[in-house]
Amino acid sequence: MTSLLKSDNTRSADGKLADLKKDTVELSKDQHMTTDYGIKISDPDHWLRVVNDHHNGPSLLEDQIAREKIMRFDHERIPERVVHARGTGAFGSFKLFESAEDVTTAGVLTDTSRTTPVFLRFSTVQGSKGSADTVRDVRGFAVKMYTSEGNWDIVGNNIPVFFIQDAMKFPDFVHAVKPEPHNEIPQGQSAHNNFWDFEYMHTETTHMYQWAMSDRAIPRSYRMMQGFGVNTFSLINAQGKRHFVKFIFTPELGVHSLVWDEALKIAGQDPDFHRKDLMDAIDKGHFPKWKFGLQLIPEEKQHDFEFDILDATKVWPEELVPIRYIGELELNRNVDEFFPQTEQVAFCTSHIVPGIDFSDDPLLQGRNFSYFDTQLSRLGVNWQELPINRPVCPFMNMNRDGAMRHRITKGTVNYWPNRFEANPPSSVAQGGFASYPEKQHQGVKGRYFSEKFKEHFNQAQMFYNSLSNIEKLHVAKAYSFELDHCDDELVYKRMSERLAVIDLGLAQTVAKNVGGDTPTKALKENKGHKAKGLSQFDFLSDKPIIATRRIAFLIGNGFDYAAYSGMKSVLEEHGAFVFTIGPHRQPVEAESGEKVTPDHHFPGMRSTMFDATFIPGGNHIAALSKNGVAKYWITESFAHLKPIAGLGGAVDLIRQQINLGEVKVADASTDHTTTESYGVITARSNPASFQADHVDANSKGFPEQFIWHVSRHRNWKRELDGLADQI
Numbered sequence: 001m002t003s004l005l006k007s008d009n010t011r012s013a014d015g016k017l018a019d020l021k022k023d024t025v026e027l028s029k030d031q032h033m034t035t036d037y038g039i040k041i042s043d044p045d046h047w048l049r050v051v052n053d054h055h056n057g058p059s060l061l062e063d064q065i066a067r068e069k070i071m072r073f074d075h076e077r078i079p080e081r082v083v084h085a086r087g088t089g090a091f092g093s094f095k096l097f098e099s100a101e102d103v104t105t106a107g108v109l110t111d112t113s114r115t116t117p118v119f120l121r122f123s124t125v126q127g128s129k130g131s132a133d134t135v136r137d138v139r140g141f142a143v144k145m146y147t148s149e150g151n152w153d154i155v156g157n158n159i160p161v162f163f164i165q166d167a168m169k170f171p172d173f174v175h176a177v178k179p180e181p182h183n184e185i186p187q188g189q190s191a192h193n194n195f196w197d198f199e200y201m202h203t204e205t206t207h208m209y210q211w212a213m214s215d216r217a218i219p220r221s222y223r224m225m226q227g228f229g230v231n232t233f234s235l236i237n238a239q240g241k242r243h244f245v246k247f248i249f250t251p252e253l254g255v256h257s258l259v260w261d262e263a264l265k266i267a268g269q270d271p272d273f274h275r276k277d278l279m280d281a282i283d284k285g286h287f288p289k290w291k292f293g294l295q296l297i298p299e300e301k302q303h304d305f306e307f308d309i310l311d312a313t314k315v316w317p318e319e320l321v322p323i324r325y326i327g328e329l330e331l332n333r334n335v336d337e338f339f340p341q342t343e344q345v346a347f348c349t350s351h352i353v354p355g356i357d358f359s360d361d362p363l364l365q366g367r368n369f370s371y372f373d374t375q376l377s378r379l380g381v382n383w384q385e386l387p388i389n390r391p392v393c394p395f396m397n398m399n400r401d402g403a404m405r406h407r408i409t410k411g412t413v414n415y416w417p418n419r420f421e422a423n424p425p426s427s428v429a430q431g432g433f434a435s436y437p438e439k440q441h442q443g444v445k446g447r448y449f450s451e452k453f454k455e456h457f458n459q460a461q462m463f464y465n466s467l468s469n470i471e472k473l474h475v476a477k478a479y480s481f482e483l484d485h486c487d488d489e490l491v492y493k494r495m496s497e498r499l500a501v502i503d504l505g506l507a508q509t510v511a512k513n514v515g516g517d518t519p520t521k522a523l524k525e526n527k528g529h530k531a532k533g534l535s536q537f538d539f540l541s542d543k544p545i546i547a548t549r550r551i552a553f554l555i556g557n558g559f560d561y562a563a564y565s566g567m568k569s570v571l572e573e574h575g576a577f578v579f580t581i582g583p584h585r586q587p588v589e590a591e592s593g594e595k596v597t598p599d600h601h602f603p604g605m606r607s608t609m610f611d612a613t614f615i616p617g618g619n620h621i622a623a624l625s626k627n628g629v630a631k632y633w634i635t636e637s638f639a640h641l642k643p644i645a646g647l648g649g650a651v652d653l654i655r656q657q658i659n660l661g662e663v664k665v666a667d668a669s670t671d672h673t674t675t676e677s678y679g680v681i682t683a684r685s686n687p688a689s690f691q692a693d694h695v696d697a698n699s700k701g702f703p704e705q706f707i708w709h710v711s712r713h714r715n716w717k718r719e720l721d722g723l724a725d726q727i
């Protein structure tokens with residue numbers, strides 16, 4: 001039976017959940033409908049009127065119930081976020097497995113017995129609130145930790161650097177990337193003249209747009225991307241010593257992306273793809289997890305690097321500054337209602353807790369101003385009183401009044417100091433926040449920049465050098481797509497030439513594709529520096545992790561039930577989500593008489609929604625061979641580099657469809673060790689058992705091979721060998 005309540009959110013009781021309960025009401029048949037001021041409503045559907053014999057007549061302004069219903073509705077929109085408008089969020093918790101007390105006094109980073117409640121909002125940057133999830137864009141990764149000492153917000157992204165170095169450039173940058181002013185085009189993408197004009201004009205953006213053109217900007221799932229605080233913060237320990245720090249979250253499931261054609265299609269086919277993916281995983285109990293790490297530089301080493309460590313367009317290469325993983329963040333509860341939680345949640349980089357402090361990073365300094373300011377216009381002066389934003393620890397001060405003040409503070413004074421000594425401040429020993437007493441030298445007032453900030457290309461090269469060949473190929477394709485969408489010759493010609501500061505081959509490929517002038521020499525020597533942790537392949541586990549992977553089973557009447565149920569249970573044992581796609585959602589009958597109710601019918605779904613496909617044998621193959629959707633499904637999955645497995649009669653269907661010509665696909669019933677499988681696993685007869693206890697690259701069994709290929713995410717060799725360009 002469909003429940004009135006969307007989801008059962010009682011699973012993980014925590015401090016924030018208890019706090020929100022005070023403001024949470026539930027729909028119920030026993031609670032009769034009332035107006036907002038409490039009177040019971042007898043007719044919510046018809047406006048009060050004076051009618052003639054035909055029951056026609058004017059509506060009466062007098063109807064306070066109808067009037068208030070409409071007027072309340074007229075005002076229910078608030079301004080969307082000026083950037084990061086499109087997003088989704090979830091609750092969770094943060095736990096330490098190692099104390100960082102050597103570098104900070106912050107309880108949330110030192111007390112290993114604590115579980116800190118968390119709210120995390122993911123977002124895209126460019127598009128408006130209703131735009132598609134899978135566009136090419138940076139993803140926001142904003143974490144609110146409701147710590148016992150107050151809220152700590154890490155307002156991060158899934159890319160470790162940013163476009164600009166100085167906050168004062170932010171309005172120009174955002175104007176340039178957002179839809180153009182004369183026609184409000186394009187939505188949810190940077191593929192337009194103004195964005196690339198801005199990038200060309202600001203060489204400091206070079207490193208970041210390399211990342212934005214990489215696969216990082218088209219994640220497969222919010223659950224499969226890293227989160228970075230980006231800016232440099234400080235940690236202060238009990239001895240008053242300061243370390244500069246960067247915060248990093250790395251996902252348990254690895255870092256994976258969509259392929260571009262898939263991302264484009266999903267944007268239309270299921271614009272909520274990432275939202276649903278996150279909710280679905282949490283609802284099914286597969287809670288996404290990230291390791292939380294610190295990169296630390298002692299204060300006295302601030303100037304020991306060839307880049308400025310306060311420059312947000314630079315990473316701290318792991319070889320120079322290793323990541324120390326100390327905790328884990330888990331998301332385990334979906335929101336109850338989107339607006340009061342995900343929309344009204346508001347983050348501020350300035351919200352830190354004792355033991356953590358800022359740095360002179362000029363981007364951070366500006367952000368510390370901007371976030372609080374934007375919440376004032378988006379939510380009003382009492383935004384921190386909203387249930388989702390208020391801390392779980394006690395809070396009290398002399399701030400009063402303002403629109404929509406809810407809190408009622410008893411007492412006769414609202415100032416400090418007062419004759420009652422009410423609400424005194426805390427000493428540092430009592431936990432009061434004190435800024436790090438950084439020595440400030442007498443300086444000169446002026447709009448100066450550190451010399452090292454002027455170097456803009458070394459790390460853009462390092463990023464590109466560190467990518468695998470396939471990732472480099474994708475970068476070239478991404479630039480080609482973006483600049484192809486620019487119709488101003490000046491923009492695409494200058495930009496494709498600019499790429500020669502990174503790599504001549506890249507610049508030549510892009511110039512050719514987009515109609516630029518092919519550059520003949522590199523604009524900067526590339527010394528070949530690389531760093532780990534930049535390529536997504538660095539996060540690919542040796543373990544065959546297929547948990548939460550969406551696997552489609554294509555069936556029709558007459559399918560082989562043994563193969564269907566055997567594969568379903570072995571994949572589900574490994575944590576995959578199996579979906580059955582059939583000709584209709586009414587039950588489909590197997591050859592042996594069993595009935596299965598499909599999750600979807602063919603026209604209702606697309607291959608793009610799944611990570612892999614399996615087709616059991618049986619006499620349904622004749623019908624599938626005539627089913628255009630099923631046939632295109634196979635072709636498209638192959639082009640999107642996804643594993644495909646088939647048994648019995650499905651072998652011929654798959655082979656015909658992917659039209660591999662001379663290339664052989666693996667056949668688990670034959671000797672496949674000499675055959676390149678391209679991630680297509682087929683066998684003429686069912687395996688002796690549908691079990692997969694030990695899976696690795698050398699596994700020979702049918703389910704094992706399929707699981708291994710799914711765990712590799714995509715079969716890149718198809719693309720490298722030019723086999724995938726069929727659609």
Ligand code: HDE
Binds near residue numbers: 081082141166228312
């Ligand atoms: Fe933001 N950014 N930003 N940003 N940002 C906003 O604040 C801003 C920057 C990021 O889910 C706004 O509440 C300035 C870097 C995320 O609610 C605004 C500068 C990083 C979110 C704002 C930056 C981010 C925002 C708009 C340059 C990665 C969504 C709505 C100095 C570390 C938070 C809002 C959410 C949102 C300002 C640069 C991440 C206007 C001035 C760098 C994840 O205040």
